[in-house]
Amino acid sequence: MGSTAPSKTPPTLYTYKESGNSYKVRLLAALLNIDLSHRELDFLNDQQHSADFLAINPRGEVPTLVDGPHIFTDSAAILTYLAGTHPDPGASNTPSSYWSSDAIEQAKIVDWLAFAASWVQYGVFTARAILSFKGPYNGLGTASTEQSLKEATIRGYKSLGILDLKLGEERWLALGRPTIADIAVFVYVALAPMGDISLEKYANVRRWIEDVKSLEGFIPIDGLEDPLYRRRG
Secondary structure: OOOOOOOOOOOEEEEOOOOHHHHHHHHHHHHHOOOOEEEEOOHHHOHHHOHHHHOOOOOOOOOEEEEOOEEEOOHHHHHHHHHHHOOOOOOOOOOOOOOOOOHHHHHHHHHHHHHHHHHHHHHHHHHHHHHHHOOOOOOOOOOOHHHHHHHHHHHHHHHHHHHHHHHHHOOOOEOOEOOHHHHHHHHHHHOHHHHOOOOOOOHHHHHHHHHHHOOOOOOOOOOOOOOOOOOOO
């Protein structure tokens, strides 16, 4: 009997359980049934700036994915890599339906990845970080917390308006199906109430959040059902 080839070592994901950017990767991995080895970092005690981790990711940020010789240090890059190199569950062809091999379709997805890294990051992300984690955690640190929160709230509501308009026309953000565009934008928008940004007026956004939560393989993150869990007590 011939020997069985050893299985490929799963990629290692350096993560923090309450990091929305880390959650994006964990969510996509769950949806595509990708096996990842998780290394949880003590983010609030600054383990991400330890010498050992900085040797892997000089930015000192999570998520970080290490897959053999390949190291990816940004959630958008990780989502693109995983969706582009793995098939949908039960299928054999790559990329998965969460990505595309067509350049125009890729650009439409990347448009929303950029939205997540700018409008969402400096809007609902920052408001959540300030009110629920006691700091902006956005790498800027040039304005007072009060001013940062004010600006984040303004941008957060503008972001929700943009999304609500788009989602009133289309069920999903790109290509008429769930893609990493939805994964990238979803989490911090769904967690907006953690930063006292209400979703009440944005019916299309709320419908889309429920659609994402209904995807087969969906996993939750703390705060989706109880946005005040960190501020209680």
